[in-house]
Amino acid sequence: MERRFSERHGLVPVRTVVQIESMDDALRTQLWNVTYAYFFEPEYAVSPGFTEFYAIWTALMGRDWDQFPGGGVDREIKNWIKKREWYEVYDLLEELVRVGKRLSLGMVDVFNNVLEMYKAGYRLLNEQVVPIADSPELSEIEGALAAGSKPVAHHLETALNLLADREKPDYPNSIKESISAVEAFLVPITGKNTLGAALGQLKKTDNFAHPALLDAWSKLYGWTSDENGIRHGGVAVPTERITQVLARYMLISCSAFINLMTAEQAAGRLSS
Incomplete structure (x- = not known):
């Protein structure tokens, strides 16, 4: 099957230039990579105790405290970033930044660099995700x-x-x-x-x-x-x-x- 005109000429749908009500796989992957590097990879980052994620597990994810996964929390966080709705990923991003601030991880600039590189219509400011473009x-x-x-x-x-x-x-x-x-x-x-x-x-x-x-x-x-x-x-x-x-x-x-x-x-x- 021949490629369509838009594919041949590399034309980009307008709403993929600035992702304001969506989040493509490339952006999700890079947000997870930053999260993993700061929280779960001891060679590169300070890994927090699992208690740092209790609030995320119970309040944001709505899970039972007694079912907290312990060593599997990284898989749960990854699944959330990869599979949940775009706005739920930003909810998680805010919580991760708050945890990171308590641990003095200084990750906001790194997350914002990823958001800029992948044309997200949002940035982190004062521990909140704020819009920089709209419909x-x-x-x-x-x-x-x-x-x-x-x-x-x-x-x-x-x-x-x-x-x-x-x-x-x-x-x-x-x-x-x-x-x-x-x-x-x-x-x-x-x-x-x-x-x-x-x-x-x-x-x-x-x-x-x-x-x-x-x-x-x-x-x-x-x-x-x-x-x-x-x-x-x-x-x-x-x-x-x-x-x-x-x-x-x-x-x-x-x-x-x-x-x-x-x-x-x-x-x-x-x-x-």
């Missing part, structure tokens, strides 16, 4: 992909793939593609050959009711497109400061702007 944000990307022309969709898909690549993510080029998607949307409408000129043309018309927003986007375009900007590979923005968070923000923001422009176009307020 409405991802819906903006899906809406822009559906509403845009082929060139617009191409740039958004490329930005998405560059952001989603777990082995070699390319955040600067993801941002370039996100901005290029906005450019691909507006240039044909205004007849101008760059996004900066297209935004300037829109500001001259009386139809579009948000000139301050256009000013803001002109500044954003300038940040990415001047001679030292992101789109030209300059040095004004150090590569190490172009993070996953920034690239995701730009993808969502550009998608939302395209959706706004689509609505304005449908209402007859977007023309040169």
